[in-house]
Amino acid sequence: MTTTATSGYWTVLRTPRVPSLLAAGALGRLPGGILPFALVVAFARQDGFAVAGAAAAVFMLATALTGPRRGRLVDRRGTAALATLAVVQAGCAVATVALIWAQWTIPALVAVAACSATAPPVSAALRARWSSAVTSKDQLRQVHSVDSIVEEMTFIVAPLVATAAMTLASPAVTVMAGALIYFAAVAILVAIPTAPSHPVPATNQPPPEPDTPERTDRRSLIRLAVGQGIIVPIAGLGIFAGGISVILPAIAAATGDITSAGYLFAVFSVGGAVGGLIHGKIHTELPLRTRYFLIAAYLAAATIAVALTATTPAAYGTVALAGAAVTPLFVVAYLLVDEHLSTKRQVEANAWIGSGYNLGSGLGSAACGLALAHTSAGLVVAGLFLITAAGASFTWRLPQRTATPEKTTAPAASA
Numbered sequence: 001m002t003t004t005a006t007s008g009y010w011t012v013l014r015t016p017r018v019p020s021l022l023a024a025g026a027l028g029r030l031p032g033g034i035l036p037f038a039l040v041v042a043f044a045r046q047d048g049f050a051v052a053g054a055a056a057a058v059f060m061l062a063t064a065l066t067g068p069r070r071g072r073l074v075d076r077r078g079t080a081a082l083a084t085l086a087v088v089q090a091g092c093a094v095a096t097v098a099l100i101w102a103q104w105t106i107p108a109l110v111a112v113a114a115c116s117a118t119a120p121p122v123s124a125a126l127r128a129r130w131s132s133a134v135t136s137k138d139q140l141r142q143v144h145s146v147d148s149i150v151e152e153m154t155f156i157v158a159p160l161v162a163t164a165a166m167t168l169a170s171p172a173v174t175v176m177a178g179a180l181i182y183f184a185a186v187a188i189l190v191a192i193p194t195a196p197s198h199p200v201p202a203t204n205q206p207p208p209e210p211d212t213p214e215r216t217d218r219r220s221l222i223r224l225a226v227g228q229g230i231i232v233p234i235a236g237l238g239i240f241a242g243g244i245s246v247i248l249p250a251i252a253a254a255t256g257d258i259t260s261a262g263y264l265f266a267v268f269s270v271g272g273a274v275g276g277l278i279h280g281k282i283h284t285e286l287p288l289r290t291r292y293f294l295i296a297a298y299l300a301a302a303t304i305a306v307a308l309t310a311t312t313p314a315a316y317g318t319v320a321l322a323g324a325a326v327t328p329l330f331v332v333a334y335l336l337v338d339e340h341l342s343t344k345r346q347v348e349a350n351a352w353i354g355s356g357y358n359l360g361s362g363l364g365s366a367a368c369g370l371a372l373a374h375t376s377a378g379l380v381v382a383g384l385f386l387i388t389a390a391g392a393s394f395t396w397r398l399p400q401r402t403a404t405p406e407k408t409t410a411p412a413a414s415a
Contacts, residue, residue, distance in 0.1 A: 028122025028185030033158020071351030145280030236391020238360025271323025296392035
């Protein structure tokens, strides 16, 4: 009997290292929700909402544009780079707070960019550790699913933590505290061994490909076929998600009350969580490239369903169905990084996934906001179909690999 038949998420959560790594991931992602919120409040109080909006945009762009570089630094220097970045970022946070207080607006915005650009890529580094922490491909898929859900929950908790901190103290204290949280996350990652906790069969190692980063190590991943195959579909998902963040209020307004958009956002998020849990439990021998294409194609099809139901109550169901693709698409993207890239490029690749999504999300929000001023929500969603379909087509840039049988290693007995 295989591990898949006898174990599930509970077994994965009891695996040595997994709880500690999940804790590090939760802590390391909290500042990503705390810092931008606290910075917006700090700038709004001192300089007004126009400057606060500019600070939020600077923070997001600096995070997305520098993510791959920070990931590559960690690939080359290891956990020492994470610790160094945490120290530098803490200094930038203190400088940002001082400049905001002094109302030196331009230098403060530069400090915001520096604060964002030096954040330790804890999430990307964590994703690169999962393959050495679990014992089978089924467990790897499941732990990525659990980690994705933990990540979603973290970004729900982070604004609540920031609100409490700003109520009890101040935005300035909250900014500095958010930066200091990175130290705890990095400390946990440094303390956890990086060597595999189990034997890795040679048959699990992918054969060399003619266009692998091992042979073109100086090239950016986005210039490689394998990098485009992984990153572009995620960027398409980001454009869709960013567009939906603007379109859902328009759909809510068309069906009654714009404030009911909150319900649509909720069902979209619930769809993502449920989709991730279901995907983590599905055992299939389909190659990862094929799975990636099918999920991306499903997202495109669901986008058409949202477009057709945009002005009806059925939009609640179709929005949930579209959301069901989000977590599985991320999970397979991370699995593809494990399959196609050497450990020397995995943190950078994971950072590219986050940056691709964030840049796509910003572009989608801006473009769909402009489009909604001139046409209906249904037509704008139909435009998103073309983008998500184009993203799905890039999965065929990935080298084809024959699916290998899952390992059937029995779970270790608990102490």
